[in-house]
Amino acid sequence: MNEPFLDTWITRVMGLSSSSPAARLKAFERRQLDALNHIIIHARNHSRFYRKALSGISDIPLGDLKDMAALPFTRPADIQENPKAFLALSQGEISRIVTLNTSGTTSDPKRIFFTDEDLGRVVDFFTAVLTAIMNPGETGLIFLPGDTRTGAGDLIRTAMEAAQASPVVSGIIRDFRPAADLVWSTRPSLLIGMPVQILALGEYMKSKGTLPRIAHVILTADHVPAPLVDRVEDLLGARVLNHYGMTEIGFGGAIQCPARGHMHPRHPDLFFEIVDPAGHPLPAGQWGEVVITTLNRRGMPLIRYRTGDLSRMIDAPCACGSPFPRLDRVRNRQGATAHTPGRHGLTMADLDDLLFSLPGVVDFTACIQSKTDAGQAIIPTLDIEIMGLGPRTQRIHIDPGASPGLTMVLESGRLRMGSITVRPFDFSNTYVTKRQIQFNSHGFNSHGQTGSGNTEVQPTTTEKRFV
Numbered sequence: 285m286n287e288p289f290l291d292t293w294i295t296r297v298m299g300l301s302s303s304s305p306a307a308r309l310k311a312f313e314r315r316q317l318d319a320l321n322h323i324i325i326h327a328r329n330h331s332r333f334y335r336k337a338l339s340g341i342s343d344i345p346l347g348d349l350k351d352m353a354a355l356p357f358t359r360p361a362d363i364q365e366n367p368k369a370f371l372a373l374s375q376g377e378i379s380r381i382v383t384l385n386t387s388g389t390t391s392d393p394k395r396i397f398f399t400d401e402d403l404g405r406v407v408d409f410f411t412a413v414l415t416a417i418m419n420p421g422e423t424g425l426i427f428l429p430g431d432t433r434t435g436a437g438d439l440i441r442t443a444m445e446a447a448q449a450s451p452v453v454s455g456i457i458r459d460f461r462p463a464a465d466l467v468w469s470t471r472p473s474l475l476i477g478m479p480v481q482i483l484a485l486g487e488y489m490k491s492k493g494t495l496p497r498i499a500h501v502i503l504t505a506d507h508v509p510a511p512l513v514d515r516v517e518d519l520l521g522a523r524v525l526n527h528y529g530m531t532e533i534g535f536g537g538a539i540q541c542p543a544r545g546h547m548h549p550r551h552p553d554l555f556f557e558i559v560d561p562a563g564h565p566l567p568a569g570q571w572g573e574v575v576i577t578t579l580n581r582r583g584m585p586l587i588r589y590r591t592g593d594l595s596r597m598i599d600a601p602c603a604c605g606s607p608f609p610r611l612d613r614v615r616n617r618q619g620a621t622a623h624t625p626g627r628h629g630l631t632m633a634d635l636d637d638l639l640f641s642l643p644g645v646v647d648f649t650a651c652i653q654s655k656t657d658a659g660q661a662i663i664p665t666l667d668i669e670i671m672g673l674g675p676r677t678q679r680i681h682i683d684p685g686a687s688p689g690l691t692m693v694l695e696s697g698r699l700r701m702g703s704i705t706v707r708p709f710d711f712s713n714t715y716v717t718k719r720q721i722q723f724n725s726h727g728f729n730s731h732g733q734t735g736s737g738n739t740e741v742q743p744t745t746t747e748k749r750f751v
Contacts, residue, residue, distance in 0.1 A: 287604075288606035289416055289541045289543065290412055290413070290416065290548045290606070291608070293408075293409075293412035293552075294312070294551050294552060297552040298311075298315045298551070298552050299315065300312060305601070305607035306607070308607060309608065312608060313349060316349065316555055316579070317346065317349055319555075319579040320346060320352065320579065321344070321345035322579075323577070323580070323581070323582075323585050324338070324346070324355070325345065326582060326585065327372055327587060328344070329372075330372035330373070331369065331585065332370075332371075333362065333366070333369040334370075334372075334585070334587060337356050338355065338356070338587075341354065341355060349555075352555075352557060352565075352577070352588065353564070353565045355587060356588065357575065357589075357590050358589045358590070360394065360532075360592070363394045363395075363396075363532070364392040364393070365392070367394060367397070367584075370397070370584045370585070370586070371397060371583065371584060372582060372583060372584065372585055373399065373582055375397075378397045378583055378584075379398060379399055379400045379403070379434070380398040380403065380434050381395055381396070381397055381398075382396045382398070383395050383396075384532075394532070396531050396532055397583050397584040398434075398583060398584070399583040401582070402534055402580075402583060405534070405552075405553050405580060406439055406534055406536050407443045408443075409443075409536045410444075411444075411446040411447050413443075413539050414440075414443055414444050414447040414449060414474075415447040416542070417474065417499070417542055418444070418447055418473060418474055418500075419449075419473070420448035421449065421450065422472070422473040422474070423451075423452060423471065423472040423473060423474075424449055424450070424472055424473070424474040424475075425452050425454060425467060425472040425475050425476070426444075426451060426452065426453045426454065426476045426477075427455070427456060427457050427463070427475065427476065427478070427481060427482070427485075428453070428456065428476060428477065428478075428504075428505075429455055430453030430454070430455055436535065437453040440453075440476060452466070452470055452472070454466055456481065456711075457477070457481045457484075457485060458711050459711065460484075460485065460488045464489050464492065467485070467489065467496060471496055472498060473499045474498070474500045474502065475498055475501045475502070475520070475522070476501075476502040476504065477504070478503070478504065478505045478506060479503045479507075479508050479509075480512075480646060480719070481711065482501060482503060482516055483515060483519075483640075484646040484647065484673070484711075486515070486516055486519035486520055487519065487646055488673060489519075491673060495519060495520060495521075496520075497520070497522075498520045498522040499523065500522055500523050500525060501520060501522045501523070502525050502527050503524060503525070503526055504529070507614065507632065507636060507719075508524075508526045508613075509633065509636035509637050510637065511636075511637060511640040512636070512640040515640070523542060524540075525540040525541075525542060526539075526540045526547065526613065526614075527547075528547055528593075528595075528614050530591065532586065532589060532591075533554060533576050533578055533586065534553065534554075536550050537549065537550060537554065537576070538550065538610075538611045541602055541603070541606075542604075543602065543603040543604040544603060545602045545603045545604060545610065546598050546602070546610040546611060547611040547612070547613070548602070548606065548610055548611075549609070549610065549611055552579070553579050553580050553581075554577070554578060554579060555576065555577040555579055556575070556576055556597060556611060557574075557575040558571070558572040558573065558574060558596055558597055559572050559573050559575050559590075560572050560573075568596070568599040568609065569596060571594055571595065571615065572594065572595075573591065573592065573593065573594060574591045574593045574595050574614070575589065575590055575591065576589050577589065593614050594615045595611050595612050595613065595614045595615060596611075596612045597610070597611060597612075598610045615633060629689075630666070630690060630693050630699065631689060631721075632719060632720050632721055633689075634689030634690050635648070635687070635721070637687060638682070638684075638686050638687035638690060639668070641686070642682075644672040645670055645671070645672055646673065646709050647719075648669060648670045648671060649668070649669045649722070650667070650668050650669075650721045651667045651668075651721070651724055652664050652667075652699070652721060652723050652724070653665045653666075653702060653724050654723065654724065663697065663699065663700050664698070664699050665700055666690075666699055666700070667702040668682070668702075668703075668704050668705075669704075669705045669706070669707060670704065670706045671706070671707055671708065671709035672709060673708065673709055674708065682701075
């Protein structure tokens, strides 16, 4: 990479000068403040939700980026309750509506509205990313849904064509053989897909012989555990780049630097904050919840949207030379935390880091069984079903000591290990719903018989589709 990753694009879109990095950084902060004030005033004047939410805020326009802390948060439930209240343009100016069904069966869906300008900015971001990692004429194989106009695969296809590369949009993987044949026939320099699906495909191709060497892999749409990244890189000889985003903020959010750095955010269009559990802003370097404000979404602006995801901002210069702030790996999703009694928690990320480090594991499910007997709580059990490519089940040893999160809840006495089973992997359930810990609650009467049971999936704070 001959120049800082995405800096040329950021400088162009934000109208920054090509002066020293320090001068560009100061100009960058001024542009972000100007953009924040513009969208806050637009939202207050035209959105029913923000007209009410910001009615008590007198210090607008803001005088400093730190003044964002005085504004109220927007929460996922606000969008679920009344998505049309967020509209700041007429519905005739909206070109695409995405409906996100939440994990709970009784929860209202979230509806996200986009204008043509919104989608054009997403394409512009992806074009900058793809131009930086692909050469003209190279092929990119996209294992994401592509049958909907302006869907994830379609947006990336448009961006790849703008980067003078050749896109092949295959859709999500449904079967090993066609996907493997497509990799062999197209010989792509770039694969884009969902973490478990790409890992499973790599393991399958390895089992059938040698694998093609692929320059880059972009993993998206779920938490990306470090052990999974290591295995994909070993299998494909590729450099894996993590992508973070969500539909609510306009698909593209941040992409990992090819210089083995952190993630470069879509700065011209998004403003990132990190807050503690009480909502107080945290300085760079400290872990907390990611909060995002959309800077150019005139149709459906979101101000201080709480994502439920955990990360931190890095303000030291990147290894690539970029002076702009970056986002660390998203460590886990708060909404995917299964809480056991006593306020101890276990996250899917804790299990991801443990189980994907085991050879042959390509996916798993986890379920916490919580029971009561005559009103007395029984210690919940954690049942795990592991999926591999082999046709037969085999014993797999799991060492909880390799996962600090799992060790904590086991040693607290609030959770105990239950059954561990193994079955062959298939694509039937991958990404039908988001990967998360399930929670099953069962009651027992005084005769030991099961009472009315309730099986549910812990609701998540956001629904991410191509993210």
